[in-house]
Amino acid sequence: MTRLQALAAGTILAGSALAGGTASAATICFAFQDLETEFWVAGHGAITKTLTDAGHTVIERNANEDANRQLEQVRDCIAQGVDGIILIPQDGESATTIVQEAQDADTPIAVFNRPPSDLSKGIVVVADNATIAGQAVDSIVEKALAAKPEGKLNAIIVVGDLGDPNAVGRKDGFYASIEKHKDRFNVIEVASQWDAATALANLESAVTANREVDLLFTSSDFLFPTIRSVFEPRGLWKKAGEDGHVWMAGLDGDATACQLIKDGYVDATGVQDLYFEAEQSLAAILAAIEAGEAQPNQVIEDPGFALTTDNIGEREMDMWGCVLLSQGFLKNKS
Amino acid sequence: MKDLSPAGITPRPDIRAPAPRPVSDLGARFRRVLLSDYFVLYLSIAYFLVLVPFLPTLSTPANLTNLMSNMWPLLVVAVGQTFVLTIAGIDLSQGAVMGLTSVVAATLIATAAPAQVLANAPIWGSLLTAEGGWLAASAWATPLAIAAMLAVAALIGLFNGLSVARLAMPPFMVTLVTMIAVGAFAIWLTQSNNIRELPESFVALGKGDIVSVYFGPKLESQLPRREVYSFVTWPMVIALGLAVFAHLLLNRTVFGRYVFAIGINRKAAEISGVPVARVIVAVFVISAVCAAIASILYTARLETGRPTLGAGNFLLDVIGATVIGGTSLFGGKGKILWTFFGVLFFVLLSNTLNLMNLSAFHIDMVKGGVILAAALLDVTRTRLTRATT
Numbered sequence: 266m267t268r269l270q271a272l273a274a275g276t277i278l279a280g281s282a283l284a285g286g287t288a289s290a291a292t293i294c295f296a297f298q299d300l301e302t303e304f305w306v307a308g309h310g311a312i313t314k315t316l317t318d319a320g321h322t323v324i325e326r327n328a329n330e331d332a333n334r335q336l337e338q339v340r341d342c343i344a345q346g347v348d349g350i351i352l353i354p355q356d357g358e359s360a361t362t363i364v365q366e367a368q369d370a371d372t373p374i375a376v377f378n379r380p381p382s383d384l385s386k387g388i389v390v391v392a393d394n395a396t397i398a399g400q401a402v403d404s405i406v407e408k409a410l411a412a413k414p415e416g417k418l419n420a421i422i423v424v425g426d427l428g429d430p431n432a433v434g435r436k437d438g439f440y441a442s443i444e445k446h447k448d449r450f451n452v453i454e455v456a457s458q459w460d461a462a463t464a465l466a467n468l469e470s471a472v473t474a475n476r477e478v479d480l481l482f483t484s485s486d487f488l489f490p491t492i493r494s495v496f497e498p499r500g501l502w503k504k505a506g507e508d509g510h511v512w513m514a515g516l517d518g519d520a521t522a523c524q525l526i527k528d529g530y531v532d533a534t535g536v537q538d539l540y541f542e543a544e545q546s547l548a549a550i551l552a553a554i555e556a557g558e559a560q561p562n563q564v565i566e567d568p569g570f571a572l573t574t575d576n577i578g579e580r581e582m583d584m585w586g587c588v589l590l591s592q593g594f595l596k597n598k599s
Numbered sequence: 600m601k602d603l604s605p606a607g608i609t610p611r612p613d614i615r616a617p618a619p620r621p622v623s624d625l626g627a628r629f630r631r632v633l634l635s636d637y638f639v640l641y642l643s644i645a646y647f648l649v650l651v652p653f654l655p656t657l658s659t660p661a662n663l664t665n666l667m668s669n670m671w672p673l674l675v676v677a678v679g680q681t682f683v684l685t686i687a688g689i690d691l692s693q694g695a696v697m698g699l700t701s702v703v704a705a706t707l708i709a710t711a712a713p714a715q716v717l718a719n720a721p722i723w724g725s726l727l728t729a730e731g732g733w734l735a736a737s738a739w740a741t742p743l744a745i746a747a748m749l750a751v752a753a754l755i756g757l758f759n760g761l762s763v764a765r766l767a768m769p770p771f772m773v774t775l776v777t778m779i780a781v782g783a784f785a786i787w788l789t790q791s792n793n794i795r796e797l798p799e800s801f802v803a804l805g806k807g808d809i810v811s812v813y814f815g816p817k818l819e820s821q822l823p824r825r826e827v828y829s830f831v832t833w834p835m836v837i838a839l840g841l842a843v844f845a846h847l848l849l850n851r852t853v854f855g856r857y858v859f860a861i862g863i864n865r866k867a868a869e870i871s872g873v874p875v876a877r878v879i880v881a882v883f884v885i886s887a888v889c890a891a892i893a894s895i896l897y898t899a900r901l902e903t904g905r906p907t908l909g910a911g912n913f914l915l916d917v918i919g920a921t922v923i924g925g926t927s928l929f930g931g932k933g934k935i936l937w938t939f940f941g942v943l944f945f946v947l948l949s950n951t952l953n954l955m956n957l958s959a960f961h962i963d964m965v966k967g968g969v970i971l972a973a974a975l976l977d978v979t980r981t982r983l984t985r986a987t988t
Contacts, residue, residue: 327959331911333897334959337669341953344661358793358903382713382795427716427792437715458791 291554294342296326296335296363297353298379301459302487303519304539305353307585308377311543312351321551332359339363343370349550350374357382357430371559375550378542380430384564388549390542392567394431397535398438398516400571402482404533405512406442409480410449412512418479420450421471423492425484426459435484435516438535450480457484461491468495478511486515486522486534486586493530504529505574518572519586520594526577533573539585542567633976634983639924639940643947654954660814664828666950671838672805672896673920674942678845679889680921681938682882685849686861687930688763688770690886692777693917694909696755697894699785700748704895705794705904707732707747708740708801712794720790731796741800748891755781756887760880785906794904805899807833834896841892845885846935858882862930912963919966920945923973927981945969 293316300306316323324342328335332355342350343366350367352374354360360381367374368386375388409418422439425432443450455471457464468491472478478501483492496502496511503510506529515522518536525531545565553561572584581587586594632638651658676693683690706722710731717723726733734740755777762773810831849855857878860868869875890909897908924941926933948969952962 324956325958326953329911329959329963331913332901332903332905333908336901337665337949338953340665340668341662341950344659344665345656345954346661356793358795358905359901361795362900362902427719427790433715456790 290320290322291348291551292322292324292346293550294324294326294339294345294347294350296328296339296342296350298328298332298335298355299330300327301330302485302517303521303586303589304378304485304487304517304537307519307539307589308353308543311539312377312547315543315547328355330355332356335359336363336366339366343367343372347372348554351546351550352376354379354381356426361386368560373550373553373559373561375546377546378431378537382430386560386562388546388553388561388563388565390546390549390565390567392431392434392537392542392569394434394516394535395438395441397537397569397571398435398482398484399441400438400569401514401516401533401535401573402439402442404571404573404575405480405482405514406446408532409512410446413479418450419453419475419477420480421453421455421468421475421478421482423455423457423464423468423481423483423485423488425457429459432459432484435535439482439484451475457488459485461488464488465491465495468492472496472499472501480512481514483513483515486517486519489515489521489525489531502530505532514571517586518584520590521586523572523581523584523587523590526572526574529574533571534584535569535571536584536586537569538567538583630983634980636925636934636936637940639937639944643940643944646944646951647947650951654951656954657951660812660828662950662954664830666946667835668829668832668900669950670942670946671832671834672893672900673916673946674838674939675841675889675893675896676917677921677924677938677942678842678935679886680917681924681926681933681935682845682849682858683770683886684918684921684926684928685858685930685933686879686882687865688879688882689774689918689928690759690883691771691774691914692755692759692781693886693890693893694913695778695780695782695785696752696887696890697897697909697913698906699755699781699788700752700891700894701898701904701908702785702788702794702906703751703904704744704748704801704898705732705797706788707734708744708798709794709796709904710735710798711796716792717789717794720788720792722788727794735798740798741804744801745895748894749888752887752891752894753884756884757880759887760883763883764876764879782906782910789904789906791906793906795902797899797902797904801895802899802902804833804837805896805901809833809836834900837892837896841889842935842939845889849933849935854878854881859931859933862927862932864931915963915966915970916945916949919970919973922970922977925977925980927977928974929977929981932981941973 295312297309300309313323324347326338326342328338335355339350350372352363354363354376357380360376361383364374364376364381364387375390377390380389380391420443424436427433443452453471453475455467472495493502500509501511513531514533515531516535518534522531522534549563549565572580632641656662679693680690706726709727712727712729712731714729717727734743759773759777762768763770808829811827812830813827849858857873860873861875861878865875894908898904920942921938922928923944924937926937952965
């Protein structure tokens, strides 16, 4: 079974159930900005496989991280007379413009995971990033404070591209947790712009300037390999229980994070329920098409949860990255 | 046969010039078509007609509207690049100029801005606040912002031009450095964030219709919006207006002749009294200003000031479209009409590749191949022109 097939199997039941509700096959334009992280690859696989297996036609458009190209691609889709559009936008601002473009052409549109800056238009399926990040950071803050009951702790947050509302929510969630003990933490912000090379350069500078690091939160799990490459030569990449362990949490719930939690290097990660989000996007767009609704407006929130070293035994298989890992994802990758 | 012997020399009847190689009628026609000003237009029409039976969407009014809408901003940038290529230069900084001028305009005229996103940006608090930019409340916001964009672009063009003309630096290196520095400056200004909430009067420049059309009977009181198509738009008027102006400037003025003279042979132009330095500076200013005008159209259509506007593969599209049109990479040869046809073909190519449902990677590979073919064609046409003159 290939990785894609294995992943799609997770959503196929929900997908076929919702597809069963629609009388006719639809043509769906799936416009995505790129597939640069495990999360987007997995989301892309889940959506396309579920739709095609249910008998719908999927027209895929990859914008290669170019907002203008994505706008042109969506216009092309509309010209082709698609029944609906599922969009993973480049950023919140371009999402707003593209949603408006689709609605002006009476084409229903759903935005997957990366929300428009204006949430009032279109079907928007989004994780509650602030709450999920807060849960993950809470768990490591408590452990870090317990390990070092006195004195100041250095906490690093690796911030995403703040043009992306997801990055803003994750940053807010981090600060909401830290603010509860603000007299105990020095916070160091490291900009990543969702780019591994940028994160690497900025994290190296931050760690050079602040040799002691007690806690780190990365706004996306895909940056853990980058963090490792900076921490390991400086003796900061230690398992829980070892001297010098940095309490670490991330967000996304990918396979790498799952493996690192199991290995003891990472302590928690906020999990976006990929399967729930994919299922809800498809259900909402297909329902709108079936009902002949041209401008459906709806916000569907993914509550998510935090997977920690404490609850991994019970909740491991609720995290999409752990599901992939159990199917040999990282082995296939290497 | 006409006697072509130089005056004062008697031709010897026993020595004959070699007989010209017989050229088939088909070969001569092919050569004529290849050397025609309208070659790329013929190619576009043929390509369109060949693909229409396989891609029925291609000829629908909605798709033709998209084609035109995608053409206009690209045409504006390509017009600027045509001037630079004609003097045997290249301008790699056009994309960065677009990004910076997009940020400049949005900073000045945004009607609101989220502190949550932009509070860390250097422009926050001084040039941009939660209530918007300096000109947010002004009735002249849009024209003043456009003036600021053009001025910033002209300054960058001036820097490029002076570096090339006065310091004799290679255009490739100068504009590469400008591309990196200006692009980074634009990203630094907003810390990579976009600025939304632009006034309607500005957004209309990128999206506003002047004439819309509807085909079909009017059976209901309200026409279905999906079937009302843009026909004449502000981007079309701006792009065509600029193209006509550029055509006249390049082909009907002394300045235009200077541009060609420099492109053919800079040394000879200097000796002939052409103000080479001034013309080179002017050409780079024209290129940057064209990029700024395109930035107006792109910023308005995306309704967002974006520091990364014009980044990525955008330059491939601009230089590709210009070269496909027939403007020579070696200088001395270029026409705005060719660039118009080149942009038409390039946009048509992108559109058809999309309609074929090819992936973005395949599309870029095909585009790269077409640009390579255009460069080879340029060499072939140059050889043919030399052989026939």
